[in-house]
Amino acid sequence: MTLVLIDHFGADRWLCPPFDRAVSYEREDWWNRPSRRGDAWYVQVMEGDAEVARVELDDPGGINPEHVGVPELGPERLEIQLVEVATAARGLGVGTAVVRALEERHADRRLFAYSEDAHGFWGSLGWDRFDHPFGERVRPLFIQPVRE
Incomplete structure (x- = not known):
């Protein structure tokens, strides 16, 4: 699978996603609203001529200190705010790729992400999971392990 990642940066704080x-x-509501975060950008993921996924990144993103055992992440952190695979491309390993x-x-x-009902996916990547004391009422945090 050969993926091409295309960045879309906004000129102002009301960036509207540039997607087709x-x-x-499944989550059209994620992609049909303008972002108010001036430090966010979108990534359109293509395989050939087909869009297969979308990502919203938040630089550097925020860590909720109430999640139990979270390591200190400095300015090198980058949050995957949203990621979704196109309906037609699901089940083909696109999300992992x-x-x-x-x-x-x-x-x-x-990299880090708060899981939106995709705990198994983030865990399958080998990312470290951190839960909130309130349990599942607050999205778990997944953090990319330190590279060796």
Whole structure:
């Protein structure tokens, strides 16, 4: 699988996602609203001529200190705010390939994400899980392990 990651940076704090609305996603609400975060950007993931995934990154992103046992992450951190595989590309390993491509592309960064009902996915990547004292009422945090 050969993926091409295309960055879309906003010129202002109200960046509207530049994605093709004809590509079907389960969470359309994630992609049809403007972002108010001036430090966020979108990544469109293509395989050939087809869009297969979308990502929103937040630089550097925020860590909730209430999650139990979270290590100190400095300015090298980079948050995967949202990631979703297109409906037609699900079950083909695209999600894993996208995260691995982001890890490679941002090798000088430490990636992390709050799981939106995808705990098994983040765990399958070998990322470290950190739970909140309130349990499942607060999304668990997953952090990319330190590279050796």
